[in-house]
Amino acid sequence: MKYTLRVWRQNGPDDRGRLVEYTVDGITPDMSFLEMLDVLNERLLLDGDESIAFDHDCREGICGMCGLMINGTAHGPQKATTTCQLHMREFDPRKPITIEPWRARPFPVVRDLVVDRSALDRVIESGGHVGVHAGAAPDAHAVPVPKPDADRAFAAAACIGCGACVAACPNGSAMLFTAAKAVHLAALPPGQPERGTRALTMVQTQDDLGFGGCTQAGECATACPKEIGTDVIALLNRDVLWKVD
Structure with a gap:
């Protein structure tokens, strides 16, 4: 499947930033959202362009690093799901996907989709x-x-x-x-x-x-x-x- 992406690109907290449109092909429904970004970044690097910076770590919905605003919704359209656990089957290839960083004054943009939390x-x-000093650990059922x-x-x-x-x-x-x-x-x-x-x-x-x-x-x-x-x-x-x- 082919998707049109509008990705926020920003060199740093003092840069104005802008949305840049990309097209990424060869995406399967079972790919995670971050795997889709990985595919896009590989192609950008092959073309000599700068990769898109985004936070990630465990990719299991545990660490909280991967947060993105996807079509104006934190973590995307699926309820009770982190960005890393979101899959591309949730998106219609005919509609563009807008990807932005968290927007909050205490979260300055470091680069692209990465913010300082x-x-x-x-x-x-x-x-x-x-x-408080609690002393030695009590027996499991003492309290x-x-x-x-x-x-x-x-x-x-x-x-x-x-x-x-x-x-x-x-x-x-x-x-x-x-x-x-x-x-x-x-x-x-x-x-x-x-x-x-x-x-x-x-x-x-x-x-x-x-x-x-x-x-x-x-x-x-x-x-x-x-x-x-x-x-x-x-x-x-x-x-x-x-x-x-």
Whole structure:
């Protein structure tokens, strides 16, 4: 199959950038989206052109490196799927595919489709950890954890930090990411002592980094490849208000 692609090309954060049209042939329905980009890059190099820069690592939907805006949708048209797990059978060869990087002030473009998402790391560094001295590890069943608490922690911990929630949000908010990283700790006993401080510090850090405020648009949960719901934002807000009060 042959596809027409409109790919964002940008030499760096200070470059204006532009969409460049390419045609790529020989694509099979079972190829992943990133494999299709690999094929295009091989042909660009053979023609003496610069390859398209894009992030990727595990290609298994785990690492969160591969995020792209595909036809204006974070990670593309298939729900609960990362870009690397998206296959070309989801696209009509008769229609062009527009590929762009994440769009958010805290995510400056490094080159082409690669953005600097280290701002998310700064949010985690500010409080996404357990800092109290807990001593030696207790026996596995020494601290009972209710099943609902364990399920809540597990669901929030599924966040892979891809940044799709930020890219999809009309405000460029990172609240779903921040909430997931805070709630999965707050739901379990080791994270309880720092619960309020952690929540307040992480929210303040994301604000300082230039992320927008949350207005409950819900686009973040729709774009999340791990289907993390906005209920974690409500839990984070509760902890912030508890600390402020």
